[in-house]
Amino acid sequence: MSSHVFGATLIGVEGLKVTVEVDFLRRLPSVAIVGLPSLSVRESADRVRSAMLASGFDFPRQRIVVSLAPADLKKDGTGFDLPIAAGILLAAGRLDPERCARYLLVGELTLGGELRAVRGSLAFAALARDLGMTGLVLPPGAAEEAALVPEVDVRIARTLGQAAEFLGGALELERARPGVAAPRSGPLDLRDVRGQPGAREALEVAAAGGHNLLMEGPPGCGKTMLAARIPSILPTLTPDEALACTRIHSAAGLLGGGGLVSERPFRAPHHSISPAGLVGGALLRPGEASLAHNGVLFLDEFPEFPRHAREVLRGPLEDRQIVLARAGGSTTFPANFMLVAAANPCPCGNLGHPTRPCVCGESARQRYRARLSGPLLDRIDLRVELSPVTPAVLLAGGPAEDSATVRARVERARLRQRARYGGAVASNAALSAEQVLQAATPTAAALNALQRHMEVQGLSARVGRRLLKVARTLADLDDDASVAVEESHIHRAVGLRLDDADALGAN
Numbered sequence: 001m002s003s004h005v006f007g008a009t010l011i012g013v014e015g016l017k018v019t020v021e022v023d024f025l026r027r028l029p030s031v032a033i034v035g036l037p038s039l040s041v042r043e044s045a046d047r048v049r050s051a052m053l054a055s056g057f058d059f060p061r062q063r064i065v066v067s068l069a070p071a072d073l074k075k076d077g078t079g080f081d082l083p084i085a086a087g088i089l090l091a092a093g094r095l096d097p098e099r100c101a102r103y104l105l106v107g108e109l110t111l112g113g114e115l116r117a118v119r120g121s122l123a124f125a126a127l128a129r130d131l132g133m134t135g136l137v138l139p140p141g142a143a144e145e146a147a148l149v150p151e152v153d154v155r156i157a158r159t160l161g162q163a164a165e166f167l168g169g170a171l172e173l174e175r176a177r178p179g180v181a182a183p184r185s186g187p188l189d190l191r192d193v194r195g196q197p198g199a200r201e202a203l204e205v206a207a208a209g210g211h212n213l214l215m216e217g218p219p220g221c222g223k224t225m226l227a228a229r230i231p232s233i234l235p236t237l238t239p240d241e242a243l244a245c246t247r248i249h250s251a252a253g254l255l256g257g258g259g260l261v262s263e264r265p266f267r268a269p270h271h272s273i274s275p276a277g278l279v280g281g282a283l284l285r286p287g288e289a290s291l292a293h294n295g296v297l298f299l300d301e302f303p304e305f306p307r308h309a310r311e312v313l314r315g316p317l318e319d320r321q322i323v324l325a326r327a328g329g330s331t332t333f334p335a336n337f338m339l340v341a342a343a344n345p346c347p348c349g350n351l352g353h354p355t356r357p358c359v360c361g362e363s364a365r366q367r368y369r370a371r372l373s374g375p376l377l378d379r380i381d382l383r384v385e386l387s388p389v390t391p392a393v394l395l396a397g398g399p400a401e402d403s404a405t406v407r408a409r410v411e412r413a414r415l416r417q418r419a420r421y422g423g424a425v426a427s428n429a430a431l432s433a434e435q436v437l438q439a440a441t442p443t444a445a446a447l448n449a450l451q452r453h454m455e456v457q458g459l460s461a462r463v464g465r466r467l468l469k470v471a472r473t474l475a476d477l478d479d480d481a482s483v484a485v486e487e488s489h490i491h492r493a494v495g496l497r498l499d500d501a502d503a504l505g506a507n
């Protein structure tokens with residue numbers, strides 16, 4: 001009388017098989033679900049009973065024991081509805097055991113017997129493939145995501161009745177086709193941004209060398225507009241990167257049945273976000289730092305982010321991943337993103353404005369400025385100041401350079417880095433303190449110029465190394481494939497930094 005079917009649950013961005021075993025006992029009719037079910041899993045009993053009756057099945061008048069294994073793993077979500085219902089039908093002799101064993105089942109049931117998608121089906125498809133199973137039976141919406149994994153047979157079941165007929169061998173279900181990403185309406189392009197030549201250069205250097213970037217300037221000078229266009233000048237996603245991004249977005253339930261993530265992500269969380277929202281944690285969902293994997297994490301009004309929120313980002317900036325502890329182990333989320341921060345010159349934003357007066361007190365200004373230093377800012381290589389765009393610039397004729405032209409230069413600079421590091425180092429920004437001098441190969445004049453700048457401005461060795469990294473990227477962006485970092489690269493790198501922060505942060 002006992003039956004086995006297979007469901008799955010998400011651990012971070014990985015799927016894990018859950019065996020659903022159903023037993024009937026000759027006792028008063030009831031349903032017990034064991035194996036660390038959360039409240040939403042325990043409520044499955046009601047949904048399954050109602051869905052089975054609505055679909056024309058008898059509901060066994062016995063005691064039904066559903067056990068979920070592995071028993072020490074906490075089960076959450078509504079995706080166990082389908083395997084629990086299938087387990088009951090299989091134990092009642094209504095399904096084909098051989099077919100049930102070959103397909104992974106995930107889906108939420110409505111009281112009327114329809115199936116609804118749950119998040120993470122791309123990870124479940126990868127799991128089914130890795131387990132050597134034939135495929136999956138999934139609700140519409142989830143099935144199209146799962147079909148992005150080409151090696152598995154994904155079937156779309158709209159109702160419990162359809163799933164049962166398929167698993168009983170009476171009906172062939174429609175095969176899912178991979179979802180297609182909705183074309184983004186009007187892709188963002190640097191062509192739309194007027195003026196701000198300094199910021200445009202900083203954006204290009206940041207993209208070319210993988211450098212983190214801070215933009216300071218009054219409200220309305222275009223910081224957000226510029227940041228949102230960084231993905232358009234980063235190198236095109238490789239197929240592996242696209243799949244990694246899609247898997248994270250699927251696990252977060254953000255894909256909505258769509259296709260592969262085809263553009264680099266741009267995530268811009270508000271400063272009221274919780275630390276768990278930033279790096280994940282709540283129910284082991286990926287946080288913004290993971291959703292920005294292979295793309296840009298933009299923190300607007302950076303000084304307004306609370307200290308704890310800024311601190312949790314130090315780990316992923318260093319390790320390019322996030323490790324979360326959970327009962328029985330830990331879960332790793334990828335989090336390799338470019339950090340772009342923006343700040344106003346003061347809390348009210350008007351400091352230095354030609355006509356609008358600043359209404360902040362001196363101490364408020366100082367507190368605000370102080371938040372622009374510290375361990376997180378030490379990982380930002382580029383700091384640029386933006387001024388308000390004047391009407392004359394806005395009205396000036398001639399289109400600005402477009403993103404495709406800038407991206408071509410960025411990709412060439414990245415190719416040079418790949419040739420130099422052979423994959424051992426991701427980009428110039430990722431060079432270690434020991435590697436940077438050797439990689440930069442500055443000329444004697446360049447080294448002299450760097451030492452002069454450091455002495456005059458009182459810069460630390462660490463800041464000096466960061467200048468050298470940026471100079472390396474500037475050399476990689478040059479037309480002639482010059483091997484060495486020249487003196488001019490050093491001067492330009494200095495121009496891409498704000499001095500007061502260096503003096504404050506020097507150590």
Ligand SMILES: [Zn+2]
Nearest residue numbers: 346348358360
């Ligand atoms: Zn102010």
